Amino acid sequence: MRCVILGGAGFLGRHVGRAMAASGFEVWSVDLSRAVPEGSAPWLAGEVLGEFSDVPSWWEQCGGADVIVHLASSTVPATANEDPLQDVQTNLVGMLRLLQGLRAQAKQPRLLFASSGGAVYGRPQSVPLGETHPTVPMGAYGATKLVIEHHLRIEESLHGLPYRILRLSNPYGEWQRPHGVQGVIAVFAHRALHGLPLDVWGDGSVVRDFVYASDVGHAFAAAARHAGESRVFNVGGGAGHSVNHIIQTLEQLLGHAVERRVFPARPFDPPVNVLDIQRAQAELHWKPTVAFEEGVARALEWLRTVP
Amino acid sequence: MRCVILGGAGFLGRHVGRAMAASGFEVWSVDLSRAVPEGSAPWLAGEVLGEFSDVPSWWEQCGGADVIVHLASSTVPATANEDPLQDVQTNLVGMLRLLQGLRAQAKQPRLLFASSGGAVYGRPQSVPLGETHPTVPMGAYGATKLVIEHHLRIEESLHGLPYRILRLSNPYGEWQRPHGVQGVIAVFAHRALHGLPLDVWGDGSVVRDFVYASDVGHAFAAAARHAGESRVFNVGGGAGHSVNHIIQTLEQLLGHAVERRVFPARPFDPPVNVLDIQRAQAELHWKPTVAFEEGVARALEWLRTVP
Missing domain, CATH: 3.40.50.720 (NAD(P)-binding Rossmann-like Domain)
Structure with a gap:
């Protein structure tokens, strides 16, 4: 085949x-x-x-x-x-x-x-x-x-x-380039690795599915x-994760706090989007097997190899 | 304006x-x-x-x-x-x-x-x-x-x-050309005016909205x-009309029977389609004002002027 x-x-x-x-x-x-x-x-x-x-x-x-x-x-x-x-x-x-x-x-x-x-x-x-x-x-x-x-x-x-x-x-995950306009985890992780602040719109409570x-x-x-x-x-992924949770996960994995730049909330962002x-x-007898924390850790490890 | x-x-x-x-x-x-x-x-x-x-x-x-x-x-x-x-x-x-x-x-x-x-x-x-x-x-x-x-x-x-x-x-109505692939009333009326048979798929019970x-x-x-x-x-139009009803309306207006050529029903034609x-x-404070029989009569009159 x-x-x-x-x-x-x-x-x-x-x-x-x-x-x-x-x-x-x-x-x-x-x-x-x-x-x-x-x-x-x-x-x-x-x-x-x-x-x-x-x-x-x-x-x-x-x-x-x-x-x-x-x-x-x-x-x-x-x-x-x-x-x-x-x-x-x-x-x-x-x-x-x-x-x-x-x-x-x-x-x-x-x-x-x-x-x-x-x-x-x-x-x-x-x-x-x-x-x-x-x-x-x-x-x-x-x-x-x-x-x-x-x-x-x-x-x-x-x-x-x-x-x-x-x-x-x-x-998200390894091989996702961190320099695009998509892929918040790759963008955040790469910026955090390089000591750059993360841009957050609103209070970081917006929930997305990864x-x-x-x-x-x-x-x-x-x-x-x-x-x-x-x-x-x-x-x-079977569950939602807030922007704040992404940042907390990165902070835990990196062992230090990460700076945020806060902008006004964008009215066109729905507060929650999670798929059933x-x-x-x-x-399909399919289910996600990589837990969120593990996935972010893997993405982070790969991004260490990206300039 | x-x-x-x-x-x-x-x-x-x-x-x-x-x-x-x-x-x-x-x-x-x-x-x-x-x-x-x-x-x-x-x-x-x-x-x-x-x-x-x-x-x-x-x-x-x-x-x-x-x-x-x-x-x-x-x-x-x-x-x-x-x-x-x-x-x-x-x-x-x-x-x-x-x-x-x-x-x-x-x-x-x-x-x-x-x-x-x-x-x-x-x-x-x-x-x-x-x-x-x-x-x-x-x-x-x-x-x-x-x-x-x-x-x-x-x-x-x-x-x-x-x-x-x-x-x-x-x-449908006056100015609708009878030689296209759309507009069953214009096509039927013009063919009936010229003594040509009407093509019907199935038993003519399919209902559409005009x-x-x-x-x-x-x-x-x-x-x-x-x-x-x-x-x-x-x-x-607020109501549905079957293909048979279109033909009967034309026969009444013309004062004579119209020949049909019957083909097998087409499975992709839904039996009924009427809009609410x-x-x-x-x-919009709008409603249709031209009754079906009157509309078909007007279309027929105009089609008499079309070669």
Whole structure:
């Protein structure tokens, strides 16, 4: 069984690749860049440099695919709102081109898509958020994730492409770069390691859902073989953690206090966002295995190697 | 008060233009073609030939806008499924360009958008369909309408653009061309007038919601001045009509029987789709005024003038 990971050289791609290989797949990466440093992704059978949406450019080179994990994304919530057109052109149009390209293949692979449990639901009407919670995205990033979900459902009904959607909470862990605009744990941990203050909006009571990236990898491996009727699964850490708790955890691990810079609370931040993961537990027989404190410790250790 | 209708030269655009003019607006059309024949749209203060999405190309010529009615669409459900990429490129990307162009104007107009009550809900869980019914579009056309709705909500929350969405059922009436792939009443009526058989899938019991196009015009005029909190309104005829009832109505009006060609039922056609219009009645103080038999008679009279 061959698995092609679109975006296989990135932070999440590496965790998913390792989990898929451990689960018995021959794993390929299609990405715009190589997994670096060289030799650091021994689970990969091969890498193709290219656009995920241009199926003919990678399909034959990989030898086809039984399962495709689509992690490639050109945006994060902030950049999608700044330029919704670019978000649509790369992520939505890219997905439609991918579907078109797969339709042309003799055998349809199963397509696993990384959606966003933090973005597609919008402001929670109740917590934890189940998969049947209304989907009212508050930004362009979530709107694009949601319409892609609809197109996957439509594609299966019209053309038979099998798919599963994993709505991820906030993945974190080793290989997450600390210099982006996403990934509060990586950003905080790296700044704390370098004696820099942490930016907090409001009183730090905002609660979010974090899931260790290797657990996300195992969820994709389970979804690759799932045989039930469900198509959409929340994948989260199973509990919420406040910004204050993240900082306290870092302080404990570092053995010293960390400076905070406090800014006014942002009214568009919902106070709590935690995913209900019962469906994934029941149907994928999956659950998170890395406890929060352990995950933060692992992320911190890896970040010590990052300048 | 100035109203610019994007797609003002088309079937629905003419009805909306007349209603907006009757409601006191100075009405302009932005469309790829002119209203024909010349002089046939006396309610228009002016016409600009151009792409609706390219705001600078028409904004100054129209003298700006207090209200924009966006009816321009390059697809119908069947063509959107055949080419979802083109549907996204013209309708979604076009809307995002429109929003971007409006953001640049000093005063934000109110944007009224024609969405689809037949496409955004998907298979009805209960009938009639209220605005809070889950939105599970069965095709690319509905997926694009739905994501545009989300982007309008997001645009208002991030940039303050006021908007209203009218989810139309099946508009019909004079000026609807009988040679398209949409508009069963126009197609049936025109074929019946010319002694051609009518194509029926299944036993003709499928029920749909039809709304006379002049009533749709009045709904837009009401939405232009609506002051409440609601943003989304169903606009339908208030009752369902089966395919058999359409044919019987035509037979009564024509005074003779009409031949049918019966094909197997299509499994993807939901048996019933009727919109609940209570919200529009209560908040827009709008209701359909043209009874079904009268509307079909008017459509038939106009179609006598079409070769």
